[in-house]
Amino acid sequence: MELGDKVLKGHIRSIGKAISCIENNRPEKEQLIDYLYPFCGKAEVIGVTGSPGAGKSTLVDKLIKRERKLGKKVGIIAVDPSSPFSGGAILGDRLRMQNHASDDDVYIRSMASRGHLGGIATATADAIKIFDAAGFDLIIIETIGVGQTEIEVMDLADLVLLVLVPGMGDEIQALKAGIMEIGDIYVINKKDHDGAQKLYAEVEYVLNINQSENDKEKNPIILTSANLDEGIDDLVKCYRDYFKYIRCNNILEEKRKKRIVNEINHIFTEKIISEVNQFLHIEKKINQWVKNILHEKVGPYTLINKKIEQFIKEFKEQ
Ligand SMILES: Nc1nc2c(ncn2[C@@H]2O[C@H](COP(=O)(O)OP(=O)(O)O)[C@@H](O)[C@H]2O)c(=O)[nH]1
Ligand SMILES: [Mg+2]
Secondary structure (H helix, E strand, C coil): CHHHHHHHCCCHHHHHHHHHHHHCCCCCHHHHHHHHHHHCCCCEEEEEECCCCCCHHHHHHHHHHHHHHCCCCEEEEEEECCCCCCCHHHHHHHHHCHHHCCCCCEEEEEEECCCCCCCHHHHHHHHHHHHHHCCCCEEEEEECCCCHHHHHHHCCCCEEEEEECCCCCHHHHHHHCCHHHHCCEEEECCCCCCCHHHHHHHHHHHHHHHCCCCCCCCCCEEECEHHHCECHHHHHHHHHHHHHHHHHCCHHHHHHHHHHHHHHHHHHHHHHHHHHHHHHCHHHHHHHHHHHHHCCCCCHHHHHHHHHHHHHHHHHHC
């Protein structure tokens, strides 16, 4: 497979082409992903999430710098679930990461929500495989905001940095709303702003009350000033240690297994639904069903159960 082979060689334009192929859900997508699959599993995946303006892109830029010094190839996927196009926010991100524009071992790709059949999380999962097979050592996924889709996207990472900043007010709301739980390492950025220490204490407090007595490994909290390049070495050391810890304790293995379960569920559900839709010609029938429910007051459960029964009967007779 020509495109697949070029991706395996790390050919940048082919990586771009391969990602476009999954974004547009081209027919050759499945073959491409499965061709690359045996070469996946080596890359480490870090997720970076937090409110817009928290400094995620600035931070990622500094992380790229550190990883490049160690000779690592770094791929960045900027995911914007809220926007149908790769718009302004992502352009800004590119600007903040432009220090690496001429470096062939850094590749930044943005993905918007437009037209992803199985959802943007599935498309991101495939993009990760492309980077992985192409020999990128580290893949960083940055989401634009924090919401349900972002949480799904963060499930794809081996380790998640949750970036919080003082004075935004919504941070403590986020802690309460359970968004906190998606973080493995808590980064309090803009430590040059007032309130950073106070936020540190609050985060520590919330983490303490949420952790059980026997939870030995605490989630680290790191203070940074991304634009001043402060605290970044601490952060890098912290996630390196964290990777070691999750590798040794089988946590990484379990995370990856859970991810495969999600992936199977996603692909399976999507395919079954599409098969059933085709077999039943649901598109053609749905108006009649609406009439049944609206005018004849047939309950939706009764109607759908009856249709499924019919479907199974017809299917068996086939
Ligand atoms: N004062 C201060 N500003 C920062 C810091 N980190 C980032 N910024 C600024 O915050 C703004 C938003 O940063 P950006 O990286 O785009 O945030 P993102 O939306 O989370 O990706 C930019 O103007 C950055 O220069 C920091 O540690 N301290
Ligand atoms: Mg950003």
